Amino acid sequence: MVKVPAVKRRKLTPPTTDGEDSPSTLDNAPQTGSFFKQASSWNLEQDYESRPRKGTKKDKESTRLPIKTSDGLVQQVEVSEEAKEESDLEWLGADDSEEEVVEEVKKPTIPMRQQILEAKEEMARIALMLNEDPEENAGAFKTLAQFGQSQNTTIKKLALTVQLAVYKDIIPGYRIRPLSEDDMETKVSKEVRKLRAYEQALVGTYQGYIRELSKLAQSGRSGASRDGGPSLGSVAIACACSLLTAVPHFNFRGDLLKILAGKLSTRKVDGDFVKCRETVETLFQNDEDGTPSLDTVSILTKMMKARGYRVDESVLNTFLHLRLLSEFSWKASTNHVDKPSKEDGGFQGKKLKEKRVFRTKKERKLVKERKVVEKEMTQADATVSHEERDRMQAETLKLVFVTYFRILKMRSPNLMGAVLEGLARYAHLINQQFFGDILEALKDLIGHAETGDDVEDEGEEQDAETTRNLTREALLCIITAFALLEGQDAAQAKSTLSLDLSFFITHLYRTLYALSLNPDIELSAKSLHLPDPNGHSVPLPTANNKINIQTTTVLLLRSLSSVLTPPLAARAVPPLRIAAFTKQLMTSSLHVPEKSCLAMLGLLGKVAKIHETKIKALWNTEERRGDGTFDPLGMEVEGSNPFATTIWEGELLKKHFCPAVREGVKVMEKNILGLR
Template sequence: MAKRRNQAADDRRKKLKQEQDDLLSTGVFSTEVENSDVKDWDNEEQDYELKPRSTTKQKNATLVESLPIKTAEGMVKRVMREEVAKEKPEEEVETDNENEADDSNKLNENQQEDEAEEEEDELDNLTPREFLIKTKEEISDLASGLIENPEEHILNLTRLRKMSTLKNAVTSQLALTALIPIFKSLAPSYKIRPLTDAEQREKVTKEVARLRTYEQTLVKNYTAFVDHLTQLSKISYLNSESNKSITLMQKKLGSLATKAAVELCQSSLRHFNYRKEVFSIVIKRLNRKPNHPDDLDVFTKCVRVLESLLQDDAEHGDITFDIVTIMTKAIRDKKYRVDESVINVFLSLTLLEDYDPNNNKDQHTKPKLKKKDRVHLSKKERKARKERKEIEEEMRVAEQAVTAEEREKYQAQVLKMMLTLYLEILKAGTYTMIASVAQDASQLMAAVLEGLSRFGQMANFDLLGDFLLVLKEIMQDIVESHSLYDTNPLVTTKEKDGDNEEDDDNDEDDLIGGVYYGTQVRQVLLCIATSFALVLNHSSMGKLPITTDLSAFTNTLYAVIVDFMLDADLELSHRTLRLADPLGRVDIVDKPAVNVATKAELLLRCLDFIFFKSRNGSSSRAAAFIKRLHMGALHAPERTTIATLKFVAKLVSRYGEEVKGLWNTEERISGEGLYVLGIETSKREVELDRCNSGAATIWENVLLDKHYCNTIKDGSRHLMKQSKSNH
């Protein structure tokens, strides 16, 4: 009985095992579910139990069948697991986001263009007042969005910039005016360099990508804005007088564009990208001095902003280098047909105040440390110090700082360009055979001599001979054109005695008789003062290996002293109070920028160079100049006469008994001849060394003793007493 019961149990187990094997072979655990009309409640419950019971499912999870398992009760369970899709790395996701952002930006731009076209169509139906109000509101909304969050609303800048290029003059003018403060507030005070190809391909974070997009969009719009200003600034009242196709609004936009460039130069944008083009806009308006009030106002602003830029750039020199490079090229292109005030802009340079090209480099070399004074550093410390130096160099490059070597290089290049331009203008002014060039360049002589008197002492020794030769030619041309008699040896007697009317006219032109204009007086004095300054600078530095003869400049000054004393404006400068010409235009641009000395001060400076700062003075020359100065003092203004008598007193105290005989007519009888004044004899020049000054007598002192000014009376009496003190 027991055996039969055990055998029945074994048969049931075998049958159950066979059924399970049959289930495995029929694919009950496959993903495909067979539809059958037969309902097996055990199997349905088993399938229900085998379903996954996960409470949280991922969005991107998928069910995958795993291997079945067999429980302890002998039941086979179906196992389903969740397979999570692999997530992309963070960098790949960000690059995808960047691409999506770029696509969205393009879409936004296209949408904005479409909306702009639709708005333009709508604005066409508005009245002019409604159109103006609508335009102002739109520009204010775009500008306020940029000010609040520039990175998020950077596309507003593109929209504003495109509005400034519209054909509608009102919209263009309003957008142009609004863009100036926007760029001044958004742009940094350094240059933004373009991204390299490697930087564009690299994967960056979302914040860096947003910042790069903002910077590149800013530079792109600013570049397009400056190009638009360049095109508008080409039109002015001066160059469009004969062109009737240019409207009044175009002229106003041209003036507005130039004023906008001036505003950009005064802000931190002078350190931003594309600054050379902004400087070019300002400099190109300085070609000629206009007569129209609006153009003249723009011209004056351009001159003043360039002067302020040169004055403020004393520490770096890069801005000065760019401005001088553009200005020198523009002046040459115009063949020196520029106003005198443009040349005076160079006098505002502060970069060259501490520049000394003749200084020895040995004074700046650091003394070499001795071995015992050196600080011992380990290998690790030396490595750390080297790394710190590399980091400091990288920081300097990133900050775009200018080192002392770069600043000195800028100084040398700026000085070379300026002196070369000065020399070219002086040479062009002396070429009287070429009328057009001489006429244009001769108007710049005074301004060039002003600059040369300040920066000429820094000139290289190689340029010294060229400068002295040109200065001598300029001075002689002015003096010969105002000499009383024609001293040209090329003119023969036959030509003079001819009956031609043209010859008679030429003879009348030669008899000008020493009538000098105020600018010509200043030019001659500046030529003399500059020549002595150039030579004395190299002599004091020990760089002049030869002795330079400056007797030509000394003789010229001696010859024209009396003529200079006849100038009515001898003591007047731009700061002197005088009545304004009611028919003339008062212009502040004409004043000298640096050398504001009067002609009387320049005359005394030249005399000081001859007798007290060089070796050109002697007792015979001192006597001749004392006689000439007394002759001029009879006609000179009051203050000039007082200064002249004081200078004569200094000469008397220096040369003593050798010149005191000029005031004595009783105890001294000279049998060496007569004093030759130089103008009584026809065709004879005034010669300083052959005037026989020892036979001269200062009879002018008696007339000065009767002068209406008490100070002049006292001065003449003091000289008389001083001359008789040792007799």
């Protein structure tokens, strides 16, 4: 039989008696007693009732009434917990998320003054860092440009001016060209690679700065802002003008010129307009190689053509500041330039001899060697530049003549004075083959002045500031026609030119009486006029005219000087012409104001000195031979028969109320009567 193991029996603790306690019981007795004492005060039912129930959304009781559908079924409307929570939150005003609420609480509100102060300090630190070492801090350009995108107008203005100062200081004296693919593939040293990276960063940020200036300048917000300072548009235009004056050789010069041309295209002359015009004039005067002037003239002429030549007169007068008037010596027209031949020896004149200075033999040797080196350097450095500058100036001159001739053909009212004055100033640079076209245009203008026709385009309203003064235009045409002849060389003008200017002389002779009766003869086109008290406050015709700044008397005397006292090469003036004009001027002196009378007598005194033998018969009847009557209103100068009359106006002028007029008549007659 298999032996079965004995069953183990547990040792049971004997039951305690009333007088005995076990050790464990004795240890836990106080804790157990306190536990039961607390448990007796518990309200377990109330805790269970207040405990949240766990269950699905379906188990929740709906407090809404059932509805009856269109099919006749009765359904219970169930409300989702999410909608309920949203409605509760909406009722409590807690629509924003917790993150947004926390973010709003954490973000403090900084005062505007503090923001501007911090921006100033940061921009000053960046600018100082760029000025010290721009190559090492090329990334600071973008940081500085980010301030220009601020919503605060003051910070934006400060950013524009700070960038202007930085660029003016660090822009190199050469133009940075873009890198080609071959340049990128070529292996270069570390220094060259660093320099290229800096130059590309400079050009990129500079281009963005120019675009920002262009956008602000075209916004139309010019003048003063609400706080009394300049607006963003005015600040942008000022920055563009400063850059164009300081660094005209650098990249994106054309973009800067477009900003100025856009402002000059307006008819409103304000502070920004004047600043742009003065910048263009300074650019013309300081240009040495001719390229900036050519770009500027090209952009201005395109702008004028696009605007239909409806621009301010002062914009066209900027052409008179070109260095062509003093440096260029070739003859040009709208499509041709006459270059001097080698036989003529070019355009270089003879140099004056310098005063001889005593030098020792060693000093003379050193001076000679230095001159040889300087000559080689000059030839190697300036041969191409002179040819390039002459070519640039020739192209510029052609663009100027094209603009002048187009305006002359269009008869733009407010630009005729500037065009005719410009042609008179550039007369020595005009090709002789171009004379015929110009004279025909001038004759056409004088023809309109005689007939009084003022042709205007149909459908266009005639502005007050474009009122034409045909008399002044005719005088300017006469001055320009004679200036063309006087501007040519005397030898060439005598041999090759055969210009007939009798048309202009006849028109001047016929208008002398009308001009002497003009009450505004001593007022310029831009003089202030008082309203006529008997004309119901209607302004005079010349009140708003913009033709020229010179008075009618000055224009008349310039025309008479060209006719009566021409240069020495053309002193062959017929006696009948001199006598007829002298008689007309003496008669006109009786009707003009005091200052104009003095000016005419001064001109007659000069004529008497030059042509005394030709006009002395007007004072002495015994020294002339002829008969007939004098025709002061004749259509021809030579047909008026001036020697049939005498100068009797001098006796009246001797009793003039002005002592200077009386003295002027005596001086003039002393030269004439002293010949006997």
